[in-house]
Every structure is written in C-alpha cells, then in structure tokens.
Amino acid sequence: MWVEWHIALKFLRESGAQTLLIVIGIAVGTSVIVFITALITGLQDNLIERTLGTQAHIKVQPPDEINLTVTPPGNPALLTLEDRRAQRLHSILSWQDVVATLDGLPGVKAVSPVVAGPAFGVRGVAVKSVAVLGIDPVRYQRIIPLSKYLVAGSLRVGAGDTLIGRKLADDLGIRIGDKLRLEASGGRTAVLNVTGIFQLGVSELDTRYVYLDLKQAQSLLDLPGGVTVIDITIDDIFAAETYAARIARLTGLKAESWIETNAQLVNGLRSQSLSTVMISVFVAISVAFGIASVLAVSVVQRTREIGILRAMGGPRRQIQRVFLLQGGVLGLAGSTAGAAAGYGLVWIFNTFGPGLFYIPVAPALIPGAMAIATLVGVVAAAAPARRAARLDPVVAIRYV
Amino acid sequence: MSEPATPDTEVLRLVGLRKSYGVGTPVETEVLHGTDLILAQRDFAALIGPSGSGKSTLLNLLGLLDTPTDGEIYLLGQPTREMDDDARTALRGSTIGFVFQFHHLLPAFTALENVLLPRMLTHGRPRPDDIALASRLLADVGLAEFTDRKPSNLSGGQQQRVAIARALMTRPRLLLADEPTGNLDTVTAASVFALFRRINRDYGCAVLVVTHDPRLSGTCDRTIELVDGRIVSDTRHSPDAPLAAA
Numbered sequence: 001m002w003v004e005w006h007i008a009l010k011f012l013r014e015s016g017a018q019t020l021l022i023v024i025g026i027a028v029g030t031s032v033i034v035f036i037t038a039l040i041t042g043l044q045d046n047l048i049e050r051t052l053g054t055q056a057h058i059k060v061q062p063p064d065e066i067n068l069t070v071t072p073p074g075n076p077a078l079l080t081l082e083d084r085r086a087q088r089l090h091s092i093l094s095w096q097d098v099v100a101t102l103d104g105l106p107g108v109k110a111v112s113p114v115v116a117g118p119a120f121g122v123r124g125v126a127v128k129s130v131a132v133l134g135i136d137p138v139r140y141q142r143i144i145p146l147s148k149y150l151v152a153g154s155l156r157v158g159a160g161d162t163l164i165g166r167k168l169a170d171d172l173g174i175r176i177g178d179k180l181r182l183e184a185s186g187g188r189t190a191v192l193n194v195t196g197i198f199q200l201g202v203s204e205l206d207t208r209y210v211y212l213d214l215k216q217a218q219s220l221l222d223l224p225g226g227v228t229v230i231d232i233t234i235d236d237i238f239a240a241e242t243y244a245a246r247i248a249r250l251t252g253l254k255a256e257s258w259i260e261t262n263a264q265l266v267n268g269l270r271s272q273s274l275s276t277v278m279i280s281v282f283v284a285i286s287v288a289f290g291i292a293s294v295l296a297v298s299v300v301q302r303t304r305e306i307g308i309l310r311a312m313g314g315p316r317r318q319i320q321r322v323f324l325l326q327g328g329v330l331g332l333a334g335s336t337a338g339a340a341a342g343y344g345l346v347w348i349f350n351t352f353g354p355g356l357f358y359i360p361v362a363p364a365l366i367p368g369a370m371a372i373a374t375l376v377g378v379v380a381a382a383a384p385a386r387r388a389a390r391l392d393p394v395v396a397i398r399y400v
Numbered sequence: 401m402s403e404p405a406t407p408d409t410e411v412l413r414l415v416g417l418r419k420s421y422g423v424g425t426p427v428e429t430e431v432l433h434g435t436d437l438i439l440a441q442r443d444f445a446a447l448i449g450p451s452g453s454g455k456s457t458l459l460n461l462l463g464l465l466d467t468p469t470d471g472e473i474y475l476l477g478q479p480t481r482e483m484d485d486d487a488r489t490a491l492r493g494s495t496i497g498f499v500f501q502f503h504h505l506l507p508a509f510t511a512l513e514n515v516l517l518p519r520m521l522t523h524g525r526p527r528p529d530d531i532a533l534a535s536r537l538l539a540d541v542g543l544a545e546f547t548d549r550k551p552s553n554l555s556g557g558q559q560q561r562v563a564i565a566r567a568l569m570t571r572p573r574l575l576l577a578d579e580p581t582g583n584l585d586t587v588t589a590a591s592v593f594a595l596f597r598r599i600n601r602d603y604g605c606a607v608l609v610v611t612h613d614p615r616l617s618g619t620c621d622r623t624i625e626l627v628d629g630r631i632v633s634d635t636r637h638s639p640d641a642p643l644a645a646a
C-alpha cells in the first residue's frame with residue numbers, strides 16, 4: 001500500500017487549489033453536521049432532563065379493580081352490559097416484597113414507595129385542593145432531588161412536618177414555620193408544620209404537591225401500612241417501556257413509563273431526531289457528490305499519468321486504490337477541519353449564545369463524523385477509481 | 401554483417417501477428433497483417449516506416465500494452481496471448497522498459513522519484529540500494545546534478561534522459577522507444593541514440609527504437625522497415641559512426 005499512499009498524496013498535493021476547495025466543502029458539510037447534531041442532542045437532553053427532573057421514569061400502581069363475571073355452566077353465549085367500577089384509592093398488595101424485588105432488578109437505579117391521595121389544604125378562610133404525597137425522604141430523593149428544588153426552609157418531613165410547593169404557599173399565604181391544616185375524606189385531618197417550600201418549576205405540581213412522612217400520609221388517607229405508587233428510575237431512560245413491561249409481567253401490577261406519560265414530547269423529540277438525521281444524510285450525499293466530481297475530473301486530467309503508471313507495471317487494482325485513497329484522504333482532511341470548526345461553533349454558542357442551555361459534545365460525535373466522512377470519501381471515489389483502473393493504457397498514453 | 405562472438409539468446413518472437421482496430425464495427429481495419437519477427441538480446445534495432453504504417457501499433461503490442469487480434473507474442477519464450485491483464489502487467493513491469501515521444505514523466509515527482517517509480521510500483525517503498533541504482537542511472541544519463549528537480553525545471557532533452565533512466569530502473573531485457581527523439585533537436589537526438597547504444601552494450605538490453613530519421617537509424621545494428629503493416633525489409637548492418645553527441 002505504500003506506493004498507493006505515496007502517489008495519492010502527491011496527486012492531492014499537486015492539484016493544490018482543487019484539493020483545497022473540496023476540502024473546504026467537506027469541512028463546511030461536516031461542521032454543519034457536527035453542530036446541528038450537538039445542538040439538537042443538547043436541546044433534547046435538556047428537555048428530557050427537565051421533564052424527568054420532576055417525574056419517575058416508571059410508576060408502578062395497583063391494577064384497576066374490575067367486576068368479575070361468572071360464566072354460567074354450559075358455556076352459553078353471554079352478552080353483558082356493565083359499567084366500569086369506580087376506582088377507589090387502594091394499596092399495592094405486599095408492596096414491601098415488590099420494592100425488594102425491584103431493588104434487586106439490574107438496571108434499576110432507585111425505587112421509592114409513595115402513598116398519594118387527595119386532600120384539602122386549609123388556612124383560615126382559604127381552601128385549596130392538594131395532592132398528599134407520603135414519602136420515604138431518603139428513597140424519594142433518589143427519584144426527584146427535592147433538595148435541589150428547595151427555595152426556603154429545610155428538607156424535613158415527618159413528625160408533623162411538611163414540604164409544600166411555592167405556589168400553594170403563596171396562595172395560602174404560608175411562610176416557613178406556619179401551620180397548614182389538611183382535610184382528607186372521611187373527616188380525617190392533620191395539622192402540620194411547614195418546614196420547607198420547593199419550586200419544581202411545573203406550575204401544576206407547585207400548586208398541589210404536599211410532601212408528608214409516609215406514616216402520617218397513610219393515616220390521613222386511611223391506608224395504614226399501604227402505598228399506592230412505587231416510583232422507579234432506571235439507568236437507560238429510553239428503555240423505560242421495556243422495563244415497564246417487564247416489571248408489569250414480574251409483579252402483576254400496572255407499570256407506566258415516562259415515555260407513555262409524555263407521548264407527545266417523545267413524539268416531538270423523535271421527529272426532531274429524524275430531521276437531524278435527514279439533514280446529515282443529505283449533507284453527506286452532497287459532500288459525496290463533490291468528492292466524486294472532483295476525482296472524476298482528476299481522472300481525466302491524469303489520464304496520461306495513469307497510462308504511464310500502467311505501462312510501467314502498475315496493475316489495475318493499484319490505480320484503483322490510488323483514487324480510493326484520495327477520496328478517503330479528502331474525507332478525512334475535510335472532516336478533521338470541519339469537526340474542529342463544528343466544535344468551535346458549539347463553543348461559541350455555549351460561551352456567547354443565548355445561554356438557554358448548554359450543548360455538550362458527545363465524545364463519539366467527532367471521531368464518528370470523521371470516520372463516516374472518510375468512508376463517504378472512499379465510497380464516493382469508487383466510480384472514478386474504477387474508471388481510472390479501466391483506462392486502456394494505449395489510449396491513456398496517447399491522451400493529450 | 402558483424403557476427404556475434406557467442407550465440408545470442410532470443411528476447412522476443414512474433415508469430416503471425418495481426419491487429420485490427422474497430423473490430424465488430426463497420427470501420428474495422430487491419431493495421432498489421434501477420435507480422436513475424438525475432439529480436440535477440442544483443443539487438444539494437446531501428447523500426448522505420450512511413451506515418452500510419454503501424455509502427456506504434458506494433459510497439460504497443462510487443463510491449464504488452466495492447467492485445468493482438470491474432471498471432472502470438474513470445475516474451476522470453478513465454479506465450480503472452482492468453483495471459484490476463486495482471487499477469488501481462490507484471491511481465492511488462494519486470495522485463496520491458498518504455499520510452500515515449502513525449503517523455504511522459506509524472507510532474508509531481510522529482511527526477512529521482514520518477515526513475516524510482518517502476519520499482520516502487522512493483523516492490524513498494526524503495527530500499528537504499530534502489531535509490532543508489534536510480535542515482536547511478538541518472539548519473540549515467542548525465543543528470544547527476546538534477547536528481548531533485550521536478551520535470552518542469554528540466555529541458556526537453558533532460559526530461560527524455562530521465563525517462564530513459566526510468567525505463568532502465570527495472571533492469572529490463574527489452575527497451576522499447578517510440579520516436580523518443582521526435583521533439584528533440586538533432587544534437588540532443590544524437591546524444592539520446594548514443595545513450596541507447598551504450599545501454600545496449602553495457603546493460604545487455606535489447607533496444608527497439610522507432611524513428612523517422614535515417615541518420616539516426618543508421619547508427620543502429622539492424623533496421624526493420626514497416627510499410628502498410630508489413631515488414632518489407634529487415635537488414636543487419638554495421639553502424640555508421642555515431643553522430644557527434646553533445
């Protein structure tokens with residue numbers, strides 16, 4: 001291969017301006033791909049992070065209660081008309097076992113049992129409907145890092161302490177240390193000490209969430225010893241659906257992934273990714289055509305030289321490789337410059353841009369783009385290289 | 401007639417060689433009509449003939465650049481007609497040196513690299529002894545000072561001498577030259593022929609050179625005349641005194 005390299009590099013260097021122009025073209029294409037991919041990936045990571053910052057990846061809940069229809073003996077055709085049962089709040093059966101099983105599942109990062117139900121928050125004359133969440137603060141923190149969202153007070157639940165959302169606090173005029181009365185169905189009430197105020201950044205949650213100790217919430221919601229939801233986070237968020245299905249099979253419970261819950265967002269992200277891929281593919285195609293046309297011209301320009309190489313004992317395959325290598329080298333050189341430029345654009349965006357979010361450059365992106373561009377170069381060179389290899393040496397030498 | 405002191409070996413034998421262009425088209429024309437010829441190792445032969453008589457066609461055929469329509473070419477005793485392109489290319493690379501009318505050097509390479517090229521094509525990266533040989537060949541053709549020059553910085557005669565050195569790089573058994581002096585002045589042309597003579601003697605390499613100039617063909621040992629695709633005369637003669645070389 002040494003000769004092929006030697007000749008290919010000499011040829012490229014000799015046709016200086018031509019080489020430079022196509023390298024710039026490839027560089028522009030590559031920088032567009034690198035920048036757009038990094039930008040979209042950064043944007044999507046940011047969106048997902050924000051979404052999942054206040055959500056579990058998978059929520060496990062007890063199965064819906066259904067009417068049991070008894071089939072009369074003799075297997076007659078049976079038409080039934082029934083209403084769906086109203087779903088009362090009920091606990092997951094033997095949830096400690098379920099949590100233990102989920103804890104042991106590979107790929108599962110955190111598991112947190114929660115008891116959740118409705119109540120009214122009352123202060124003076126003001127009444128607000130709230131969602132009571134009874135949590136085990138240590139476990140729950142691994143799902144939603146509450147301490148990150150705390151805007152006042154301290155993170156303390158239990159023994160009559162509670163954390164409430166920023167909006168709820170504003171609505172009820174509550175400050176740290178104030179009392180909040182919760183009234184649940186069945187006339188059960190609890191008076192709690194507000195120790196912390198959080199802001200999750202989702203208005204719905206900030207107006208409704210009230211965190212309590214698991215025990216206190218259980219008695220308030222009349223579910224002693226029970227939990228209604230098990231929140232789970234996993235390592236690979238995009239495998240959430242598979243995990244949810246597995247967990248449902250394993251436990252016989254209802255398991256819903258964030259992908260299902262946020263179907264519209266996920267759909268949007270997928271279309272965005274698809275359009276990024278389309279842009280990259282079309283840029284790659286135009287780069288490929290650029291390389292192919294430059295090399296096709298070069299084959300014509302070098303017809304006589306190819307004839308000499310053939311006359312002096314250069315086999316067809318050698319000539320072919322000389323041009324394939326030129327394609328590869330152009331792809332590599334262009335994409336190296338382009339990747340650097342793309343990286344520069346990302347840096348400029350991160351440093352001087354609108355600052356809405358940070359674009360990380362995935363470590364595989366730049367070597368990946370360079371590898372693909374090199375491959376595109378070789379593939380684009382295939383046709384010109386074949387033409388060069390097929391030149392009849394007699395015709396080639398006479399060519400002027 | 402100068403009789404060789406020891407028996408001369410055969411380098412090339414053509415048997416009933418025919419070549420047609422445009423085979424299968426309405427303008428099919430036969431250019432060579434069954435040529436027979438033997439070249440011996442010590443031959444320094446001129447191929448002469450009017451324009452269009454088929455000299456270049458014949459040279460391309462026996463240089464294995466082109467394939468005959470009929471007949472056989474034996475190179476060093478090997479029949480070549482049935483060889484595939486790779487085998488012909490390898491045989492061409494190892495046994496034949498070419499010199500063309502327009503030197504045909506690669507402009508991106510220096511004189512030395514051009515001379516090394518045939519060796520690199522068949523053996524890869526040149527070794528120190530390859531480089532030494534290339535330098536010696538360049539010195540032999542009087543270009544010791546010019547090894548690092550690109551062809552564009554050499555005169556026509558110098559370029560042609562680089563091409564001759566290049567043709568000798570693989571130590572060929574047969575040197576083929578198609579009007580190598582066609583675009584050189586007479587003095588330079590004479591020096592090129594003197595160089596061929598020396599190569600033929602010193603390197604023991606058969607030389608077949610196409611020329612239009614009777615004064616140059618006179619400096620050879622043998623003159624083969626081609627007219628309308630037929631060899632009309634093939635004479636051995638003692639060479640005229642070489643023209644004054646520059």
Ligand SMILES: Nc1ncnc2c1ncn2[C@@H]1O[C@H](COP(=O)(O)OP(=O)(O)OP(=O)(O)O)[C@@H](O)[C@H]1O
Pocket residue numbers: 421422431449450451452453454455456457458
């Ligand atoms: N590729 C080709 N296709 C068709 N005809 C050709 C081709 N090459 C040569 N010929 C014809 O073959 C004949 C011999 O051509 P050739 O080039 O061998 O002559 P030549 O003796 O070398 O002439 P010159 O002295 O002008 O170089 C000519 O009539 C030419 O027109």
Ligand SMILES: [Mg+2]
Pocket residue numbers: 455456457578
């Ligand atoms: Mg000719």
